[in-house]
Amino acid sequence: MPRIPLVDPTTAPEAVRATFDKLSVPLDIFKMMAHAAESFRPLLRLGSSILARQQLDAKLREYTILLAVHSFGGRYEWVQHVPIAEDCGITPRQIAALESGDLTADCFGEKEKAFLAFVDQSIREIRVGDATFNAMLRHFSHRELVETLLTIGYYQMLARLTECTDLEPQEPSGVRVVQSAAQTGSRES
Numbered sequence: 001m002p003r004i005p006l007v008d009p010t011t012a013p014e015a016v017r018a019t020f021d022k023l024s025v026p027l028d029i030f031k032m033m034a035h036a037a038e039s040f041r042p043l044l045r046l047g048s049s050i051l052a053r054q055q056l057d058a059k060l061r062e063y064t065i066l067l068a069v070h071s072f073g074g075r076y077e078w079v080q081h082v083p084i085a086e087d088c089g090i091t092p093r094q095i096a097a098l099e100s101g102d103l104t105a106d107c108f109g110e111k112e113k114a115f116l117a118f119v120d121q122s123i124r125e126i127r128v129g130d131a132t133f134n135a136m137l138r139h140f141s142h143r144e145l146v147e148t149l150l151t152i153g154y155y156q157m158l159a160r161l162t163e164c165t166d167l168e169p170q171e172p173s174g175v176r177v178v179q180s181a182a183q184t185g186s187r188e189s
Contacts, residue, residue, distance in 0.1 A: 003166045006031035013037055019044065024180040025173045029076060029158065032167055050154055052181035056140075056147045058088040063112070064119050064151045066098050071123045074159025076167050080174035087175050111139045115148075122152055 006028055009020035016034050019041050020026055034040050054061060062085040069077040082095060097105040103116040118136040121128045128136075136145055161167070 001166070002028075002032065002168070003164075004032075004035070007034035009034070016040055025176050027080070027173060027177070028167055028170050029080075029162060032161060032165055046150075046154060048181040050147075050151050051178045054144075054147045054151075056144045056151070059085075059090055060112075060115055060144075060148070061151060062088050062090055063094075063098065063116060064148055065155045066095070067116070067119050067123060068152045068155040069159040070099060072156055072159035073163055074155070076162035076169045077155060077158050079169035080172050080177075083172045084174045084178055087178075114139055118145075119148060119152065122149060123156075 007016065009017055009026060009031070012020070012034060016037050020030070020034070023030060023044075030040075030044070033043055036043070050061070056064075062081060065081050066078065066085060068074075069081065085095060086092075091107065093105075093107045097103065097107055098116075101120075103120055104113055108116060114132075114135040117132050118128055121132050140148075
């Protein structure tokens with residue numbers, strides 16, 4: 001049971017209710033986020049842009065999300081994003097390697113290893129060393145690099161939210177959220 005109750009969309013302030021009306025999947029994380037009524041919609045918009053509007057390849061995005069939430073013990077988002085990762089072509093072996101921290105496993109290609117080293121170092125140390133930064137730039141654009149950093153920060157924030165409030169993982173619906181964000185431009189994360 002969460003440490004604070006989830007917001008009931010039917011009794012929430014009008015702006016929060018209107019935002020919930022646009023969601024295809026009213027996940028519990030959204031009901032927790034809604035306590036921050038003025039930040040709720042902007043947070044969902046940022047999440048939607050990460051999931052549906054980045055130049056960064058979806059597979060790399062999911063590597064980033066899984067590593068970011070795992071670094072904070074974010075089980076809620078891990079449970080939601082493993083099916084999304086699989087839908088993006090990430091193999092069970094790659095997911096296991098991400099979970100165990102084996103980011104140089106032979107199931108990853110050279111470009112993926114450079115990317116994972118960047119994500120890992122950014123998560124652990126915040127400031128990435130020159131060699132890791134330059135290796136990332138050999139394979140990815142400035143836009144992709146910045147999108148990666150924003151994705152790390154957003155999903156670590158979500159992991160902090162779910163872990164601090166003891167929000168229990170729920171049945172995975174993340175693939176539907178991503179599909180909705182891609183198809184309709186919804187405000188989901």
